[in-house]
Amino acid sequence: xxxxxxxxxxxxxxxxxxxxxxxxxxxxxxxxxxxxxxxxxxxxxxxxxxxxxxxxxxxxxxxxxxxxxxxxxxxxxxxxxxxxxxxxxxxxxxxxxxxxxxxx
Numbered sequence: 755x756x757x758x759x760x761x762x763x764x765x766x767x768x769x770x771x772x773x774x775x776x777x778x779x780x781x782x783x784x785x786x787x788x789x790x791x792x793x794x795x796x797x798x799x800x801x802x803x804x805x806x807x808x809x810x811x812x813x814x815x816x817x818x819x820x821x822x823x824x825x826x827x828x829x830x831x832x833x834x835x836x837x838x839x840x841x842x843x844x845x846x847x848x849x850x851x852x853x854x855x856x857x858x
Contacts, residue, residue: 758848761827766811770846771846773829783845785821788852795857796839802855805831805838818843821851827843830858 757772758764764772777780784792792802809831818826824845831838838858843851 757769758824758844758846760846762842763815763817766814766827767794768781769815769825769827770811770829773811773842773850776848777788780822781849782806783849784850785851785853788854792857795855797857801833801836801838802852803839804833805829806842806850809838811841812839815844816830821845821853822847824851827851 757775771836792798806829809829811827812830813828815825815827817826821843822845825845826843829840829842839856839858841853843853847853
């Protein structure tokens with residue numbers, strides 16, 4: 755049974771559950787842009803994983819056809835005194851595309 759709905763955008767709560775599951779299953783794709791920003795902002799992969807697993811979805815997911823289609827949203831988490839914001843796309847192929855990462 756698919757975990758990414760095709761008929762309606764997930765709620766923030768539903769998106770959090772989907773993001774956690776895709777992260778636990780190692781279904782994460784890092785965009786070139788996100789890799790550049792991680793390096794530029796000294797943000798590590800473990801910090802990203804922590805945010806994806808335990809962060810709070812702060813933007814209502816919305817349908818996008820960019821990057822193959824899915825639902826784009828943001829998560830935020832305070833990690834070791836740093837407030838991180840991650841923009842992701844929950845893709846229809848049941849993967850998670852990391853679009854960018856920002857330190858607030």
